[in-house]
Amino acid sequence: MAKARESTVAVADQVRSSLTTLAPRENIYNLPNxxxxxxxxxxxxTAYLVVHDQHAWALALFAYAGITDLVDGWIARKWKLQTVAGSVIDPAADKALMIILTVTLAVKGALPxxxxxxxxxxxxxxLAAAAxxxxxxxxxxxTFTRYWDFSLPSAEVxxxxxxxxxxxxxxxxxxxxLALPVVPAASLHLSTVGLHQGMQYYQWLVAGTTAWSGLSYAFLKDAVTIMGADEELKAKQGARGRAIIGVTxxxxxxxxxxxxxxxxxxxxKTIARDEQAASKS
Structure with missing residues (x-):
């Protein structure tokens, strides 16, 4: 009986000691998240509103997304509410907003x-290079399971x-x-033609920086750090990854x-012809 009691106490002590070594769960249910x-x-x-020509509401929701992008990070740092889940969801939300609106505006003809x-x-x-x-x-x-286990060493971008x-x-x-259909050109002291020309120049600027940005990952060796001890292998892997970006x-x-x-x-050309026809009529 005494031995059984001692065995039970030993098992209980072992369970308690193992529980203390477990990593605590994060509280992901906070305001920043x-x-x-x-x-x-x-x-x-926002994309739905753009498709249905609700431009004012779409602009307001986009502004909300931009403001909360700044606010949630500030709150997380101020009150130490950073979480691993938040570090993953935050850039995903930014990228989802950019991709969805880019596709929607292109389909609507607002972006070339x-x-x-x-x-x-x-x-x-x-994304292909990251994979x-x-x-x-x-x-x-x-293995497939280990591939998606991000606690294992990986590459750092x-x-x-x-x-x-x-x-x-x-x-x-x-x-x-998004603001173009909402804000009249006259309120900016610009003609409609001047406003659209200004947007065209800005689109060229964004196109240039986008091309430069993508190609920079193909040429800069320090843009990605690969984990591991074999420096020769890491150099080969880095070169292959940069080649993937360069080709794609x-x-x-x-x-x-x-x-x-x-x-x-x-x-x-079609838009210019339509504008000329409209001005003549």
Missing amino acids: LLTVSRLVAAPV LYLATLILGRDASL YYRYASLPAPK HPTTVSKYNTFLQLVLIGST FGSVVAAAVWAACYVDEEGS
Whole structure:
């Protein structure tokens, strides 16, 4: 009986000691994460409003997404509410907003095809390279389950300087495009033609920084850090990853040039003819 009691106490002590070593669960139900999730939901709703020509509401929701993007990060840092889940959802919400609105505005004709091709193609190229880097840096055995276990060592991406500026310029572009049907040109002391020309110049600027940003990941060796001890293998993997970006995004740039020369050029001529006909009538 005494031995059984001692055995029970020993097992209980062992269970208690093992419980103390377990990592505590994060409290993901906090205000910053709630704001981030609301931005994630706002992306398709904003696109829906654009499709149905509810431009004022779409602009207001986009402004809400931009403000909460700043506020949720500040709250998380101020009151130490950062979570791993938040670090994943936050950039996902930003990227979802950019991708969904880029596609929607391109379909509506508010963004030229060449620019939408560059923006979406850059993200697709980086995603393809990220998939390779993840597989290459994964310690053996390389299984499907281990591939999606992000607690295992992987590659670390360091956004390039031009990439950071490009992200800001793209967000301003989307916001300005949404504002065009809402804010009259006269209120900005500009003619309609002058306003559209200004937007065209800004689109060229964003196209240039997007192309530069995507290609920077193909040429800069320090943009990605691959985990592991074999420096020769890491150098080969880095070169292969950069080659993936170079080939895929190079093809995207070529497709964008073709779209600018043939598709968007024809669309511009058609719009110009329509405007001339409208002015004569």
